[in-house]
Amino acid sequence: MDRYGSLRLSLLVAIGGAACSASPPAPSGAGDGAVVAIPTSPASATAEPPPDGEPEPEKPKGVGWVAEKNGNVHRASRVTCDATIDIPACAGTERHQSCKTDADCTEHPHGKCTSGVGQVGTYCGCTYSCETDDDCGAGKACVCKGTGALRARHSVCGDASCSTDADCGAGSCGLSTYFNGCFEQVTLACRTKEDSCKSDADCGSTPRPGGACVAIGPKGAKPTWQCASMSCVIGRPLVVEGEARAARPRDRADWRAPLVFDVGHLVADAREAIAAHHAAIAAMEHASIASFARFSLQLLALGAPAELLAEAQNAARDEVEHARVEYAVASRIGGRTIGPDKLPEATARLATDVVSFVESLVVEGCVGETLGAAEGQEVARSVKDEGLRAALARIAEDEARHAALAWKTLQWALDAFGDEAREAAARAFERARAMHEKDPPKMPVENEEFGVLGARMLGALRREALREVVEPCVRKLGLVAWS
Ligand SMILES: [Fe+2]
Ligand SMILES: [Fe+2]
Secondary structure, eight states: OOTTHHHHHHHHHHTTOTTOOSSSOOOGGGSSSOOOOOOSSOOOSSOOOOOTTOOOOOOOOOSSEEEOTTSOEEESSOOOOOOOOOSOBOOSOOSEESOSSGGGOOSSSSEEEEEEEETTEEEEEEEEOOSSGGGTOTTEEEEOTTSTTOOSSSOEEEEESOSSGGGGTTSOEEEEEEEOSSOEEEEEEEOOTTOSOSSGGGGOSSSSTTOEEEEEOOTTSOOEEEEEOOOOOSSOOEEETTEEEOOOEESOSTTOOSOOOOOTTSOHHHHHHHHHHHHHHHHHHHHHHHHHHHHHHHHHHTTOOHHHHHHHHHHHHHHHHHHHHHHHHHHHHHTSOOEEOOOGGGGSOOOOSHHHHHHHIIIIIIIHHHHHHHHHHHHHHHOOSHHHHHHHHHHHHHHHHHHHHHHHHHHHHHHHHHHHHHHHHHHHHHHHHHHTSSOOOOOSOOBGGGTBOOHHHHHHHHHHHIIIIIHHHHHHTTSOOOO
């Protein structure tokens, strides 16, 4: 079933390619511009690979996990990790419980039934640790807790294309811990002289805020070390220093759209969890107002045409309405008034260099808004109440228009700025695809009737929208042929 056919068509029309189909892949000449393959060693604005003939760096020495002065960590030899998990055990009083005791956690070794607080309330779920690589299986390595910048409060199994420095010739087997905003990607990969960055210092606050030098790459291929600063957020987030920002909720009634629907059949626990989910979405919609205001300023700074400016201004107005609808939904379901607190990050420093602009346009606009529109369609389809369904369907329609604006803007930027923009866009699309290969974190509750889709369904629909909508548009722009 081609459920995203009309979304794909509207985006292809925006970039002048309505005749393209979702599959099979278009020939390389389908785009208006030259096809630029994803660089295997992408250029970085701040770190150039050393020229051929330069001597290899001296191989680092040490035992076990070795921290270098520049913050890099590499694995000189295998070690046994502490498998204890510093997360409280499930108390049994949590609202949602997918396990009750450690005996329920048998999928991998060293399982513990832990207690957590998610976006929608308290829950119990299985957490797994490791002692050695053998606990992790083929192609993975056990990364000890407390190593480098690892966020997890326990040892974790990470993808490993090397196991120790001995696998990396003259280079080292580096530890990459990349938190993309949704989950932490832990990877072991060889550092080589072809890498586009050597350490986080190469990805500093200018021009890419919050950047980190991490090992990422397409599934099945060896990862390469490159600067990354994107956040895993669907829709147009307000990203400051690499992280999505949003206002905290507070008790106020002036951000609610007039929306009434029946919630009488929901039990109190479910009401609270679903209200928290919609309050979080409302805060993201509210932050999108700032994001579009900042986008307008970037367009002005880069000399964009009037049409793009007008549409960006209209999109910011749409986001005001989206926030009002979502705060109304959260308030109605939660049985109290919920609105946004202050958002000081709205005026944070703004990057206007071409590479930063194109990277954030691809991730937040072309991918984020397109997946947001696809997700919005599914949410609206599953909601039962007619009034609520109509309000959410309008949001999905607006998001499809915002996605079209992002694609049109990218087309303009590719024409205006040439190879610099094309290479930045190709890299950003590849990273965005890698980011959505995994499902988002599990939600403690699922309630399609009130617009809370499950993590597995969300992951599947995002991948389908990437394949059926984003990919044809990427091909149309002649950026890269995804396989
Ligand atoms: Fe929105
Ligand atoms: Fe939007």
